[in-house]
Structure formats: structure tokens, C-alpha cells
Amino acid sequence: MTVITPEGERRDAYRLIETTEDAKAPAGNAAGSKPLVPLALLGEIETPEAPFGLFVENTAEIAEIAPHLGSVDLIAIAFPAFSDGRGFSLAKRLRREGFTGTLRAKGPLIADQFADALACGFDEVDIPDTMANRQPVQQWLEMKDTMSVHYQTGFGEGKSILQQRMAAREEAAR
Amino acid sequence: MYRYDEFDERFVRERVAQFGEQVKRRLDGSLTEDEFKPLRLKNGLYLQLHAYMLRVAIPYGTLSGRQLRQLAKIARDYDKGYGHFTTRQNIQFNWPKLKDVPAILDLLADVEMHAIQTSGNCIRNTTADQFSGVAADEVEDPRPTAELLRQWSSQHPEFVWLPRKFKIAVTGAEHDRAAIRVHDIGLRMRRNEAGEPGYEISVGGGLGRTPMIGKVIREFLPKDELLAYVEAIMRVYNAEGRRDNKFKARVKILVHETGTEEFTARVEEEYAKLDGPTVNAPLEEVERIAAYFAPPAYEDLPAESVTLGEARKADAGLDRFVEQNGFAHKQPGYIALTISLKPIGGVPGDMSADQMEAFADIAERYSLGELRVTHSQNLVLPYVKKDDLPALYAELKTHDLATANAGLVTDIIACPGLDYCALATAKSIPIAQEIAKTFADDARQKAIGELPIKISGCINACGHHHVGAIGILGLEKGGRENYQITVGGDATEHASLGERLGPGIDAEDVPGAIEALVETYLSEREGSESFIETVRRTGADPFKASFAGFIETRAAQEAAE
Numbered sequence: 001m002t003v004i005t006p007e008g009e010r011r012d013a014y015r016l017i018e019t020t021e022d023a024k025a026p027a028g029n030a031a032g033s034k035p036l037v038p039l040a041l042l043g044e045i046e047t048p049e050a051p052f053g054l055f056v057e058n059t060a061e062i063a064e065i066a067p068h069l070g071s072v073d074l075i076a077i078a079f080p081a082f083s084d085g086r087g088f089s090l091a092k093r094l095r096r097e098g099f100t101g102t103l104r105a106k107g108p109l110i111a112d113q114f115a116d117a118l119a120c121g122f123d124e125v126d127i128p129d130t131m132a133n134r135q136p137v138q139q140w141l142e143m144k145d146t147m148s149v150h151y152q153t154g155f156g157e158g159k160s161i162l163q164q165r166m167a168a169r170e171e172a173a174r
Numbered sequence: 175m176y177r178y179d180e181f182d183e184r185f186v187r188e189r190v191a192q193f194g195e196q197v198k199r200r201l202d203g204s205l206t207e208d209e210f211k212p213l214r215l216k217n218g219l220y221l222q223l224h225a226y227m228l229r230v231a232i233p234y235g236t237l238s239g240r241q242l243r244q245l246a247k248i249a250r251d252y253d254k255g256y257g258h259f260t261t262r263q264n265i266q267f268n269w270p271k272l273k274d275v276p277a278i279l280d281l282l283a284d285v286e287m288h289a290i291q292t293s294g295n296c297i298r299n300t301t302a303d304q305f306s307g308v309a310a311d312e313v314e315d316p317r318p319t320a321e322l323l324r325q326w327s328s329q330h331p332e333f334v335w336l337p338r339k340f341k342i343a344v345t346g347a348e349h350d351r352a353a354i355r356v357h358d359i360g361l362r363m364r365r366n367e368a369g370e371p372g373y374e375i376s377v378g379g380g381l382g383r384t385p386m387i388g389k390v391i392r393e394f395l396p397k398d399e400l401l402a403y404v405e406a407i408m409r410v411y412n413a414e415g416r417r418d419n420k421f422k423a424r425v426k427i428l429v430h431e432t433g434t435e436e437f438t439a440r441v442e443e444e445y446a447k448l449d450g451p452t453v454n455a456p457l458e459e460v461e462r463i464a465a466y467f468a469p470p471a472y473e474d475l476p477a478e479s480v481t482l483g484e485a486r487k488a489d490a491g492l493d494r495f496v497e498q499n500g501f502a503h504k505q506p507g508y509i510a511l512t513i514s515l516k517p518i519g520g521v522p523g524d525m526s527a528d529q530m531e532a533f534a535d536i537a538e539r540y541s542l543g544e545l546r547v548t549h550s551q552n553l554v555l556p557y558v559k560k561d562d563l564p565a566l567y568a569e570l571k572t573h574d575l576a577t578a579n580a581g582l583v584t585d586i587i588a589c590p591g592l593d594y595c596a597l598a599t600a601k602s603i604p605i606a607q608e609i610a611k612t613f614a615d616d617a618r619q620k621a622i623g624e625l626p627i628k629i630s631g632c633i634n635a636c637g638h639h640h641v642g643a644i645g646i647l648g649l650e651k652g653g654r655e656n657y658q659i660t661v662g663g664d665a666t667e668h669a670s671l672g673e674r675l676g677p678g679i680d681a682e683d684v685p686g687a688i689e690a691l692v693e694t695y696l697s698e699r700e701g702s703e704s705f706i707e708t709v710r711r712t713g714a715d716p717f718k719a720s721f722a723g724f725i726e727t728r729a730a731q732e733a734a735e
């Protein structure tokens with residue numbers, strides 16, 4: 001898996017816990033030291049020492065995740081397919097819930113979705129290496145910047161077109 | 175008309191460049207075909223039966239003469255010399271080459287047009303009443319709302335990977351000409367008791383294989399809260415709409431399976447949580463957009479035109495044209511005109527490049543440079559002076575654009591069907607042509623009166639057959655094309671779905687069956703009832719009986735042969 005942030009590729013500091021056995025294994029240095037725990041497993045294993053990462057399906061309810069928001073510093077949302085947009089809405093809702101840690105989109109996303117993912121509150125993507133080979137990090141960084149304007153207020157950094165128009169009007173009135 | 179400012183311009187240009195990059199990345203293998211397909215669709219590019227098809231957005235059906243001239247150029251240079259207007263107020267080019275598409279998108283951008291989100295699982299072109307701003311029965315002009323939604327829905331970061339396509343329509347008149355109840359979201363502009371402007375909001379209408387009439391989930395939403403409320407609906411749909419079966423993925427299924435009450439509660443819950451003021455457009459922005467749709471500088475004219483009155487007496491053709499295709503205008507001395515793209519034997523909705531150019535000139539000379547596209551695949555000249563009508567009529571005639579059949583039995587909606595569409599199970603255009611020929615006689619058409627016939631070439635229902643007073647659905651049965659007939663469908667404020675009359679019939683029997691139904695109507699009708707009004711009163715039974723009779727007679731004839 002390859003983690004890509006707006007600044008470029010980054011070493012993954014988390015290792016995915018897939019079974020209760022995994023959870024017992026000592027944290028190696030190789031694949032990242034913090035556990036990334038699936039929501040479903042959280043009740044079954046000894047809760048790791050905070051802060052750890054939480055891995056959620058894109059169908060998870062906010063109410064199920066909310067109790068853990070204080071003890072995790074990363075939430076990875078699963079994207080079963082790039083065309084499944086549920087993760088975007090879940091990210092938006094998690095941010096609204098007050099989560100300020102790292103939000104990660106995990107799955108076979110395409111570079112063309114990077115800007116949208118960031119606008120919905122994600123900080124990074126974690127894509128399979130096969131995808132990263134086809135769409136290297138450089139493409140992600142380029143596609144991120146293909147559009148310099150957006151209409152929707154409340155999404156992404158920078159002012160929306162509507163806000164920019166407002167600002168221009170205020171400027172003109174001065 | 176709305177005009178792009180620097181931001182709209184930059185957005186569309188960057189989007190064209192972005193698509194150019196995506197094509198390149200498809201060619202160099204960065205994107206697989208599966209990954210590229212939705213990106214191509216979101217730029218309006220389909221792969222059809224014989225070739226690519228490019229669907230160009232005509233936001234709420236409004237076009238300038240300049241834009242139509244550009245569409246003519248595209249039709250001539252990159253297609254076979256014509257374009258096809260669709261049931262969602264868009265235009266399609268059926269024969270562009272993939273390599274030419276970026277150039278076409280540039281030409282469109284030159285005249286403030288695009289093909290963004292005319293396809294794919296995203297929010298599609300917002301449609302509106304074709305008589306917006308001029309209809310005498312209008313409460314409020316829906317175009318500023320439609321334009322606001324066009325901007326807000328363009329490349330919305332959260333809502334471009336929806337379970338399925340999503341269509342929004344707006345009307346501001348008492349009589350619904352935008353078919354809002356068969357859209358995913360239907361917005362009806364209204365006022366509350368206090369006289370404040372707002373919307374009635376319905377969700378979950380749609381046709382296709384599971385036709386449904388939209389359910390009202392909010393009786394009144396204050397006007398300035400629109401974007402936040404739509405965002406709440408979209409978020410609930412994006413999170414909860416089914417993705418396991420594309421035939422069950424539209425919001426109508428979610429509303430149906432969840433129940434209207436529960437769905438409404440979820441939307442309201444989401445709406446209560448989101449921060450509305452950060453989402454909604456500021457009042458200044460709403461006013462900025464609305465200013466583009468302010469009434470034009472009308473001349474002060476008497477309500478009735480002496481010139482027109484005399485010309486109508488002298489020319490029966492003109493008289494009939496005005497009677498049938500004229501539409502009551504807000505402004506005294508003016509009239510709106512439907513220009514039928516349904517000449518007898520023609521392809522419904524097709525227009526040649528020559529006609530487009532001629533019509534662009536006509537719009538500039540006689541209608542303040544503006545025209546509209548209707549969801550019944552016709553055009554409208556919204557601002558015609560009654561005094562000008564005789565001269566205008568003469569010009570329309572020379573370009574074969576003066577067919578006086580707006581709303582009549584030969585004004586048929588037909589999807590592309592087997593002639594173009596990869597999904598089709600039967601022809602639809604040739605069926606429309608045969609029916610039109612059968613009823614070609616002017617006096618007969620007039621005697622029958624208003625009768626919307628709608629034809630789809632497969633169960634996807636792009637021809638809206640469910641809401642045709644007579645609906646025709648082309649299927650395939652045992653290797654033959656087979657047509658199911660319904661009556662009683664209605665897309666207006668009395669929205670209802672048609673009822674099937676009996677077993678499917680062969681293509682060559684369709685015109686005869688329609689004649690039998692028309693005869694039933696003529697013998698059943700009371701007073702000045704239209705076809706649909708009669709069906710509404712009598713129910714489908716008399717029509718079922720005459721349909722069964724028709725089938726029996728045909729079977730007997732065939733046995734005798």
C-alpha cells in the first residue's frame with residue numbers, strides 16, 4: 001500500500017490489524033508501529049494504548065464511531081471501489097462530528113478523485129501498490145491541481161466561487 | 175440570459191483541459207477503461223451502437239442565437255449535419271470522433287456551454303419550464319434557481335460518485351410543464367401564508383423500469399435555504415442509496431424501501447445537523463444571478479395586434495399556426511411560440527445545421543436573441559411581438575419550421591431507440607413517423623386535440639412512455655419487436671402513470687391501435703374534454719375494450735389471409 005498526501009508520498013506509520021492474533025504481535029519496526037484497528041475488532045481485542053488508528057467501513061454509522069473519536073489519531077475509511085462515493089459523505093460527517101485527527105481514504109481510488117477527497121475532509125489516501133504503479137504520486141499531485149476554482153462553499157481550502165464573488169463585490173464597494 | 179463571469183469561464187475551461195489530460199492518461203495506460211468510463215461519461219461522452227455520442231448541456235433549456243449558431247457549426251464540422259434535442263432539454267451529437275471531442279468542448283466553452291455531467295452517476299442538467307419568465311400563469315421565475323443549482327452541482331466534491339444518476343427539475347408556474355414529479359428532486363416554487371417565497375420539495379420520482387411519482391417531503395422550504403436542504407437530501411442518498419443493484423440504485427427506490435416518512439425524517443435529521451448558512455448562497459449572489467433573468471425591455475404595445483388579426487383572416491395557415499403553437503404571454507402585445515421539431519415523417523427532435531443557423535437568425539430578429547428547448551423536443555421563441563408574427567411565420571415556413579402541431583397527436587416524443595441506442599430493444603423513431611403519417615391530416619389532428627404520445631425503445635423509458643396520455647414501449651419478444659401500449663399517463667401537476675391495455679403488438683399494428691384508442695376517446699368524450707381528461711374520468715376500461723377489439727380484428731384478418 002502507498003500513502004499519498006498533498007505533500008507527496010509518506011511512509012505508513014500504521015499497520016493493519018486483521019485478526020485478534022495480529023493484535024498480540026509485538027509492534028515491529030518494519031511496517032509501521034501504530035495499530036490500525038478495524039471497528040468490528042475493537043470490542044474483541046485489548047484496546048491499544050492511545051492514540052491508535054481506526055479502520056471503518058464506508059457504511060459505518062457515526063454513532064458507532066463517535067465514542068472512539070477521542071482515543072484515535074487516524075481514521076481510515078474503506079473505499080471498496082473508486083466509484084463508491086459513500087466514503088466522501090462519511091468523511092464529511094466525521095469532520096462535522098469534530099474529528100480533528102488524520103482522515104485517510106483507503107482503497108483503489110484514482111488520482112482524479114484526490115481533490116474531491118481532500119475537499120470532503122480527507123488528509124491522505126492509501127492505495128494498493130498496483131494502483132500506485134499505474135498512477136504514480138506525481139499524477140496525484142498534478143490531478144489535485146487541475147481545477148483552481150470550485151462553487152461549493154464549505155468544501156476544500158480557499159474560498160468558493162460564491163465567496164470570491166462576494167469578496168470582489170465588497171472590494172469594489174470600498 | 176445568464177452570462178458567465180470570469181469564474182464560470184475559468185471553471186469550464188479548466189474542466190476541458192482536465193478532460194484532455196484524462197484522455198491522455200487513458201491512452202498511456204494510467205487509467206484503465208473501467209476507470210476512464212465514468213470520467214468520460216461525466217463529460218457527456220457515451221459509446222453508442224455505431225459511434226460515440228456527445229450530449230451537450232443546455233441549462234434549463236435556454237439558448238442564445240449565438241450558441242445555436244455554434245451548435246450548427248459543430249453539427250456541420252464534426253457530425254453528419256444535424257443535432258438531436260432530447261427529453262431533458264439537452265442536445266446530442268450522434269457521430270463525433272473521439273479525437274475531435276476536446277476541440278468540440280473548446281468550441282462549446284467559447285459560447286459559455288459545456289457537456290459537464292450530462293451523463294454518469296452524478297447530478298445532471300437541471301431542467302425547468304420552457305416558458306419561464308414569460309408564462310402568464312407563473313408565480314416566480316424558476317431560472318435563477320436552476321442556474322444556482324447548475325453552479326452548485328457542478329463538480330460537487332461529495333456528490334460525483336452517487337449510486338446512480340440524479341435529475342432535478344424546477345417549475346414556478348401553476349401548470350407544471352417541467353414534469354417535476356417524475357424527477358429525483360422536483361422543486362415547485364410557491365409562497366407560504368405570509369407571502370414569503372420558497373419551494374415545495376418532492377423526492378423520488380422517476381421513470382425507467384420502476385416508474386414512480388415523487389413524494390412531497392417538504393411542503394415549504396424558505397427560498398434562501400435551498401442549497402443546504404438539497405445537500406441534506408443528497409447526503410442521505412449518497413450514504414444510503416443502494417449500490418448492490420444498478421436497477422435499484424435510484425433515490426426513488428430508497429424512498430420507496432425506506433418509506434416516505436422515514437426518508438423525510440432522515441433528511442430532516444441531516445438538515446438539522448449541517449451548518450446551513452455556510453452552504454447556502456448569500457442573498458447578494460442569488461440576486462446577482464436573478465438580475466440576469468430580469469424581464470427584457472419590452473415595448474409598450476396594445477394587447478391585441480391589428481396587423482396580426484388581419485393577417486390571420488387572410489391566411490388560414492398562419493391562423494392555425496398561431497392558434498395551435500401560440501402561448502399566452504405575460505406582456506401585452508407579445509406571444510411565445512412553440513416551434514415544432516416534429517414535421518410529419520421527420521425524426522422527433524432532429525434539427526439540421528442549416529435550420530439551426532436560420533433559426534439563430536430568426537431568434538435574433540424576432541425574439542431578442544433567445545430561444546428555449548422543451549422537454550418534448552421542440553423549441554420555443556419566448557419574446558415575439560404579435561405584430562411581427564406574419565413576417566416570422568413566412569420565414570419559418572421557408573425553413574420547414576412552421577408545423578402547427580404543438581401538443582397534438584403528431585407531436586410525439588420518441589427516444590433514439592434502435593436507430594442509435596446501444597440499449598434499445600426496439601425501434602422508436604420509425605414508430606413515431608408512422609403514427610404521424612396516419613394522423614397527418616390537419617383537420618383530423620385538430621378534431622382530436624391535445625394528445626401527448628410518448629415512445630421508448632426499451633424499458634429504460636427515456637421516451638417517458640409512462641407519462642404519455644398514450645405510451646408506447648418497444649420490447650423484444652421471440653426475436654421480434656413488440657410494443658406495449660398504455661393510456662392515462664400524465665407528467666403535469668396531475669402526475670400519473672399509464673395503465674397497460676393488454677398484450678404487446680407488432681410494429682405495423684401500432685398506428686391502427688392508436689386509431690382505435692382515438693376513436694374510443696372521440697365517442698366517450700364529454701364536452702371539450704381532452705384525451706387525458708376523458709381517461710381520467712372513464713378509467714382505462716373502455717380503452718382496454720377497444721384495444722382488445724382491435725387485436726381480435728387483426729387476428730381475424732391475418733387468419734383470413
Ligand code: SF4
Nearest residue numbers: 589595598631632636
Ligand atoms: S429508452 Fe432505451 S432505447 Fe430509448 S434511449 Fe433510453 S435506453 Fe435507449
